Amino acid sequence: MRKFESMDGQMLIGGVKASEIVKKYGSPVYVTDEDAVRSNYRAVFNAFDRCMPTRINYACKANTNLAILRILQQEGSSIDAVSIGEVEACLRAGFTPDRILYTGVNVSTPELRAVASLNVPINIDSLSELRRLAMIDPHLPISFRVNPEVGAGHHEKVVTGARSTKFGIPRDRIVEAYAEAVQLGFRPMGLHCHIGAGVQVVEPFVKATEALVSIVQSLERDLGLHLDFVDIGGGIGIPYHPEDHAMDLDLLARSITSLIKEGTSVKRIVLEPGRYIIADTTVLLTTVVDIKETPDRTFAGVDAGFNTLVRPAFYGSFHHVAVANKFDLPGEATYDVVGPICESGDHLAKERRLPRLGEGDIICVYDAGAYGFSMASNYNMRPLPREVLVHKGTANLIREGQSMEDLLRDQRIPSRLMI
Numbered sequence: 072m073r074k075f076e077s078m079d080g081q082m083l084i085g086g087v088k089a090s091e092i093v094k095k096y097g098s099p100v101y102v103t104d105e106d107a108v109r110s111n112y113r114a115v116f117n118a119f120d121r122c123m124p125t126r127i128n129y130a131c132k133a134n135t136n137l138a139i140l141r142i143l144q145q146e147g148s149s150i151d152a153v154s155i156g157e158v159e160a161c162l163r164a165g166f167t168p169d170r171i172l173y174t175g176v177n178v179s180t181p182e183l184r185a186v187a188s189l190n191v192p193i194n195i196d197s198l199s200e201l202r203r204l205a206m207i208d209p210h211l212p213i214s215f216r217v218n219p220e221v222g223a224g225h226h227e228k229v230v231t232g233a234r235s236t237k238f239g240i241p242r243d244r245i246v247e248a249y250a251e252a253v254q255l256g257f258r259p260m261g262l263h264c265h266i267g268a269g270v271q272v273v274e275p276f277v278k279a280t281e282a283l284v285s286i287v288q289s290l291e292r293d294l295g296l297h298l299d300f301v302d303i304g305g306g307i308g309i310p311y312h313p314e315d316h317a318m319d320l321d322l323l324a325r326s327i328t329s330l331i332k333e334g335t336s337v338k339r340i341v342l343e344p345g346r347y348i349i350a351d352t353t354v355l356l357t358t359v360v361d362i363k364e365t366p367d368r369t370f371a372g373v374d375a376g377f378n379t380l381v382r383p384a385f386y387g388s389f390h391h392v393a394v395a396n397k398f399d400l401p402g403e404a405t406y407d408v409v410g411p412i413c414e415s416g417d418h419l420a421k422e423r424r425l426p427r428l429g430e431g432d433i434i435c436v437y438d439a440g441a442y443g444f445s446m447a448s449n450y451n452m453r454p455l456p457r458e459v460l461v462h463k464g465t466a467n468l469i470r471e472g473q474s475m476e477d478l479l480r481d482q483r484i485p486s487r488l489m490i
């Protein structure tokens with residue numbers, strides 16, 4: 072959880088008062104601090120690059136805002152993309168195709184063709200995908216995603232590396248997959264796995280790396296195949312709760328890279344952090360519109376719901392909240408912070424001690440940069456909010472909010488229904 076400064080009792084984000092951002096850009100609004108994006112990228116890159124040559128493929132599913140992608144492009148990041156849309160966004164932000172690795176799951180042939188036509192390397196998830204790609208372009212750089220049979224994560228929905236999930240080529244078929252790829256004319260460059268998301272401890276990453284190392288050893292021994300990289304995926308957790316501990320990046324980097332260096336001839340590690348880079352760079356500012364006291368609890372009704380930030384409702388995730396315009400005041404009352412969506416699961420925070428609230432107060436939801444805007448929806452016909460970038464005291468709009476016309480434009484009523 073990032074610490075924020077205040078001035079005159081007002082929370083500052085990147086040197087700009089949160090209340091001024093809401094006044095100028097409206098509410099709700101996502102606000103990202105550019106310096107925080109850069110420093111998170113550097114922290115993770117440096118921790119690993121000190122141990123062995125490193126490539127960071129930012130998992131852009133966490134946040135695909137073009138300005139944020141551009142900042143990471145300038146920092147030297149590469150990209151983990153999971154759809155043709157993400158690939159197109161990253162190309163638009165200035166990434167060259169060789170700095171993108173496409174890792175799809177259940178990839179359709181038209182999408183495979185579209186990615187291949189852009190010369191973007193493909194991380195193959197199944198034998199079906201391999202064979203279909205061979206008919207499209209057997210010279211495209213490829214790697215394979217293996218199911219490492221090691222899963223971890225903050226919620227069962229985000230555990231991807233367990234044996235029972237839909238992801239990756241089963242461990243006992245992965246060497247055959249490489250052999251078939253070579254026969255088909257490919258030169259596989261790497262081996263990848265992704266165990267899950269929001270992992271707060273080193274151990275599952277070590278276990279997954281041991282699985283990767285043992286596969287690389289088989290490839291070297293049995294097929295004489297030497298890979299350029301081992302990709303351990305993303306999933307590094309962040310401390311959402313004030314009592315959570317941050318991941319020890321140096322320990323993580325040392326533990327994983329020593330296994331690769333000692334066990335294989337591979338010279339480069341790739342990792343795909345999304346959340347670690349972007350989560351704590353961004354807050355969601357939302358305005359109190361209604362206070363309701365009930366026999367059991369007091370609800371602070373705000374203008375952002377699970378349409379704006381779905382994590383609390385979908386995963387039961389904790390996000391710290393503060394009152395941006397009463398930043399220095401102590402907690403005086405206990406509130407559930409709830410949104411305008413017509414479902415009782417629509418909450419952002421439960422049972423939080425906050426300064427006494429009134430309509431017009433601004434609630435700041437922390438750590439909203441990853442899987443915040445990117446998972447937002449138009450549920451209840453509510454438009455997506457604006458996004459703003461702050462940098463050393465200045466603020467820029469980086470995404471316009473949607474209008475009602477945006478929501479209605481693509482729908483059609485057949486003329487026969489209009490008679």
Ligand SMILES: Cc1ncc(COP(=O)(O)O)c(C=O)c1O
Nearest residue numbers: 130265268305306343344345346
């Ligand atoms: C293949 C892959 N890589 C990387 C990530 C990024 O995970 P995180 O944002 O938790 O680092 C994901 C998340 O789902 C993923 O599926």
